Amino acid sequence: MPVISRFLGLVVAMYYQDHDPPHFHVRYGERQALVAIRDLRILAGSLPPRALGLVVEWASLHREALLENWERARRGEPLRPIPPLE
Numbered sequence: 001m002p003v004i005s006r007f008l009g010l011v012v013a014m015y016y017q018d019h020d021p022p023h024f025h026v027r028y029g030e031r032q033a034l035v036a037i038r039d040l041r042i043l044a045g046s047l048p049p050r051a052l053g054l055v056v057e058w059a060s061l062h063r064e065a066l067l068e069n070w071e072r073a074r075r076g077e078p079l080r081p082i083p084p085l086e
Helices: 048-062 062-076
Strands: 003-007 011-014 022-026 033-036 042-045
Touching: 003 048, 011 048, 022 048, 022 062, 033 048, 048 062
Parallel strands: none
Antiparallel strands: 003 011, 011 022, 022 033, 033 042
C-alpha cells in the first residue's frame, strides 16, 4: 500500500486497484479508517476525533490531488506524494 502523505502521526495511503467509491486509508497508531474522497466521511474503521479533524482538514485542501492519485492507482501508475498538513 503506497503511502502518499505522513503528518502528525497520521499515515495516508492508497491501494492499487481498490474498490469504489474513491477513498484513502489512514493509520493513526493502532487505529485505521477508510475515508471517502468526495464527501470525507468514514467508510470503515474509526479515528479519534482530533485525528479525524486533521484528516478532514488535510483532505479538503488536497481533494483534487487525492482524486488524481485514485485514478493513477486504478491505472496501476505510480502515486504522487501529497504535502502534509502544516
